[in-house]
Amino acid sequence: xxxxxxxxxxxxxxxxxxxxxxxxxxxxxxxxxxxxxxxxxxxxxxxxxxxxxxxxxxxxxxxxxxxxxxxxxxxxxxxxxxxxxxxxxxxxxxxxxxxxxxxxxxxxxxxxxxxxxxxxxxxxxxxxxxxxxxxxxxxxxxxxxxxxxxxxxxxxxxxxxxxxxxxxxxxxxxxxxx
Amino acid sequence: xxxxxxxxxxxxxxxxxxxxxxxxxxxxxxxxxxxxxxxxxxxxxxxxxxxxxxxxxxxxxxxxxxxxxxxxxxxxxxxxxxxxxxxxxxxxxxxxxxxxxxxxxxxxxxxxxxxxxxxxxxxxxxxxxxxxxxxxxxxxxxxxxxxxxxxxxxxxxxxxxxxxxxxxxxxxxxxxxxxxxxxxxxxxxxxxxxxxxxxxxxxxxxxxxxxxxxxxxxxxxxxxxxxxxxxxxxxxxxxxxxxxxxxxxxxxxxxxxxxxxxxxxxxxxxxxxxxxxxxxxxxxxxxxxxxxxxxxxxxxxxxxxxxxxxxxxxxxxxxxxxxxxxxxxxxxxxxxxxxxxxxxxxxxxxxxxxxxxxxxxxxxxxxxxxxxxxxxxxxxxxxxxxxxxxxxxxxxxxxxxxxxxxxxxxxxxxxxxxxxxxxxxxxxxxxxxxxxxxxxxxxxxxxxxxxxxxxxxxxxxxxxxxxxxxxxxxxxxxxxxxxxxxxxxxxxxxxxxxxxxxxxxxxxxxxxxxxxxxxxxxxxxxxxxxxxxxxxxxxxxxxxxxxxxxxxxxxxxxxxxxxxxxxxxxxxxxxxxxxxxxxxxxxxxxxxxxxxxxxxxxxxxxxxxxxxxxxxxxxxxxxxxxxx
Numbered sequence: 001x002x003x004x005x006x007x008x009x010x011x012x013x014x015x016x017x018x019x020x021x022x023x024x025x026x027x028x029x030x031x032x033x034x035x036x037x038x039x040x041x042x043x044x045x046x047x048x049x050x051x052x053x054x055x056x057x058x059x060x061x062x063x064x065x066x067x068x069x070x071x072x073x074x075x076x077x078x079x080x081x082x083x084x085x086x087x088x089x090x091x092x093x094x095x096x097x098x099x100x101x102x103x104x105x106x107x108x109x110x111x112x113x114x115x116x117x118x119x120x121x122x123x124x125x126x127x128x129x130x131x132x133x134x135x136x137x138x139x140x141x142x143x144x145x146x147x148x149x150x151x152x153x154x155x156x157x158x159x160x161x162x163x164x165x166x167x168x169x170x171x172x173x174x175x176x177x178x
Numbered sequence: 179x180x181x182x183x184x185x186x187x188x189x190x191x192x193x194x195x196x197x198x199x200x201x202x203x204x205x206x207x208x209x210x211x212x213x214x215x216x217x218x219x220x221x222x223x224x225x226x227x228x229x230x231x232x233x234x235x236x237x238x239x240x241x242x243x244x245x246x247x248x249x250x251x252x253x254x255x256x257x258x259x260x261x262x263x264x265x266x267x268x269x270x271x272x273x274x275x276x277x278x279x280x281x282x283x284x285x286x287x288x289x290x291x292x293x294x295x296x297x298x299x300x301x302x303x304x305x306x307x308x309x310x311x312x313x314x315x316x317x318x319x320x321x322x323x324x325x326x327x328x329x330x331x332x333x334x335x336x337x338x339x340x341x342x343x344x345x346x347x348x349x350x351x352x353x354x355x356x357x358x359x360x361x362x363x364x365x366x367x368x369x370x371x372x373x374x375x376x377x378x379x380x381x382x383x384x385x386x387x388x389x390x391x392x393x394x395x396x397x398x399x400x401x402x403x404x405x406x407x408x409x410x411x412x413x414x415x416x417x418x419x420x421x422x423x424x425x426x427x428x429x430x431x432x433x434x435x436x437x438x439x440x441x442x443x444x445x446x447x448x449x450x451x452x453x454x455x456x457x458x459x460x461x462x463x464x465x466x467x468x469x470x471x472x473x474x475x476x477x478x479x480x481x482x483x484x485x486x487x488x489x490x491x492x493x494x495x496x497x498x499x500x501x502x503x504x505x506x507x508x509x510x511x512x513x514x515x516x517x518x519x520x521x522x523x524x525x526x527x528x529x530x531x532x533x534x535x536x537x538x539x540x541x542x543x544x545x546x547x548x549x550x551x552x553x554x555x556x557x558x559x560x561x562x563x564x565x566x567x568x569x570x571x572x573x574x575x576x577x578x579x580x581x582x583x584x585x586x587x588x589x590x591x592x593x594x595x596x597x598x599x600x601x602x603x604x605x606x607x608x609x610x611x612x613x614x615x616x617x618x619x620x621x622x623x624x625x626x627x628x629x630x631x632x633x634x635x636x637x638x639x640x641x642x643x644x645x646x647x648x649x650x651x652x653x654x655x656x657x658x659x660x661x662x663x664x665x666x667x668x669x670x671x672x673x674x675x676x677x678x679x680x681x682x683x684x685x686x687x688x689x690x691x692x693x694x695x696x697x698x699x700x701x702x703x704x705x706x707x708x709x710x711x712x713x714x715x716x717x718x719x720x721x722x723x724x725x726x727x728x729x730x731x732x733x734x735x736x737x738x739x740x741x742x743x744x745x746x747x748x749x750x751x752x753x754x755x756x757x758x759x760x761x762x763x764x765x766x767x768x769x770x771x772x773x774x775x776x777x778x779x780x781x782x783x784x785x786x787x788x789x790x791x792x793x794x795x796x797x798x799x800x801x802x803x804x805x806x
Contacts, residue, residue, distance in 0.1 A: 059599060
């Protein structure tokens with residue numbers, strides 16, 4: 001009998017924590033106007049961001065001098081990227097140290113814009129130096145360069161790090177986008 | 179014994195509810211992970227701007243990803259061959275960012291546009307998933323039925339999982355089982371589908387089959403944390419069902435497979451105690467409960483164990499031990515009440531908010547929803563932290579922090595834009611006079627008039643065949659000299675015989691005219707050719723004048739357009755910054771309110787437990803007094 005009394009009390013008590021959900025949902029209702037305000041703010045900020053990004057690009061990087069460098073990679077089986085250094089005409093213009101998250105994003109198909117700037121028409125040499133861990137866990141450092149003829153159109157260069165499964169080595173390529 | 183059986187049954191029911199809350203939290207993680215995987219597939223990202231948005235998306239930077247996609251789709255030439263993919267991802271992101279109307283509208287636009295079958299199928303799938311999450315199961319099923327081709331592997335696995343759940347919901351276990359068996363075994367969706375099927379079967383007259391499925395799931399080997407968590411959940415669900423049915427031994431078998439350090443270990447220890455209790459092995463039942471006591475004292479499973487230990491002693495007649503443990507329980511509950519009160523004060527002093535802000539997890543968007551913030555009050559909030567509603571509030575908070583950071587960045591970089599525009603305007607103003615002079619029409623018009631006069635002369639020469647008009651300078655001199663000679667001969671003619679001179683003049687004039695007349699066609703052709711060259715040069719000059727004028731006008735227009743685009747934006751940023759600060763404050767209050775409400779509920783719960791401990795103490799003391 002005593003145990004039954006205990007059980008009844010115990011179960012009554014144990015049932016109460018679940019009430020937290022009910023309290024929470026009441027507060028949720030109170031917060032719905034706040035949620036609507038946040039939603040309205042989000043819409044405005046997105047629209048502002050879009051306008052300002054386009055404005056920034058148009059103003060700071062006019063199409064006749066605009067020059068961008070991108071980086072992409074595939075699975076990264078033979079190379080784990082730690083950092084990259086970018087030079088134009090032997091002048092250092094960008095350095096980047098990678099976090100785990102950024103590397104993951106690259107391996108899953110993301111493309112990173114390493115640099116955007118202005119470049120005068122004519123011939124230029126672009127050099128990217130990749131530092132990381134190569135096959136067999138060894139320190140690995142590789143450079144890749146390309147000479148481009150900058151016209152009065154925006155120009156895009158993409159560095160690609162791919163896996164050469166036949167050689168079991170990373171492969172570094174570069175291409176110019178029209 | 180029936181009473182204790184009932185006790186363990188009801189407790190098992192409670193534990194199952196708790197386990198499902200944990201499962202709900204797990205499921206949120208699974209869905210968000212799956213969404214993240216959706217667009218990768220095996221296709222090659224061949225559009226830089228889309229790839230750039232993916233780079234942000236995979237880092238869970240929703241705001242940056244949406245902005246990138248909005249910018250790319252606002253300039254269609256940039257979105258390249260993957261414009262539909264980009265818009266599909268944007269629609270998906272709008273939804274997860276809480277902009278449901280924008281998401282629906284973009285999906286509708288995509289469906290109305292001429293998109294490839296593959297994109298269309300993915301739109302049906304995404305819409306079905308959204309409707310499923312909103313609880314419109316029939317509509318979700320209709321949308322899934324519209325998919326007429328195989329989706330990419332990862333999405334296909336999720337499609338089968340959703341459909342399998344829909345079959346489960348309508349009680350069609352056969353089709354659900356068939357479909358879950360068809361899911362790629364490498365996909366985690368298969369494990370989830372099997373889990374759902376197993377739980378549905380054991381709860382609905384399919385005990386043996388459900389038990390086999392959960393048992394198999396409960397023994398899988400994996401290094402994947404998510405699968406291990408699901409394995410624990412399968413074991414716990416099965417064990418609790420076995421306990422409710424009075425099958426303590428198989429229940430213990432499943433419980434033993436649950437990881438001692440996993441999120442379900444407290445529930446597993448509590449249930450193990452009840453299973454031993456059910457087997458009347460009271461000493462053994464104490465072991466897991468005592469282990470629980472050494473863990474988080476605010477956990478519900480621990481609280482139940484605190485009371486279960488003395489109840490166990492009382493049940494076997496060890497009243498002194500029961501008294502000792504009930505007194506200990508009362509003290510522990512007292513401490514818990516104090517700790518909960520401290521937690522309320524900490525929350526009011528913004529400790530939870532500071533933990534949320536300072537927590538490094540905040541930098542890793544998405545992970546915040548998987549792991550609690552590290553603060554002193556976190557243990558007291560485990561139930562709340564596992565709830566979907568609280569996750570939503572934290573997500574809003576995180577979004578507001580992102581917005582604040584984005585606005586702050588614009589605020590500091592906006593000055594650069596204004597400076598750049600100012601410098602460009604000034605440089606243009608300095609060059610304008612020179613440009614205006616170069617693009618002046620005066621000089622061009624003078625040259626043009628001269629050309630017209632020449633053309634008229636040439637036309638007149640051609641029509642009159644006036645070959646002498648095309649004589650060159652030396653020829654003109656000769657002609658003039660001949661004329662002077664002729665005049666002299668005329669003057670001398672009356673005084674002396676000038677026949678010889680006249681004859682010579684006639685021959686020389688004849689030679690000159692002959693030369694001019696025979697060379698006339700070549701000369702008129704040359705003149706006309708020169709006129710054509712002159713026309714070309716004038717046309718080029720005209721083009722350059724017009725071009726310079728156009729560049730001047732366009733630059734003026736561009737600068738004016740830039741001024742228009744910049745105008746008012748700074749004030750807009752300031753206004754939005756004020757709003758985000760205000761909303762952040764409100765959101766912080768909302769989070770604090772939810773946390774304090776949850777703690778108050780716990781306080782009430784602990785007070786009842788303490789009351790129960792004191793009641794039992796009094797009852798045992800009475801009993802001993804009567805016996806004495």
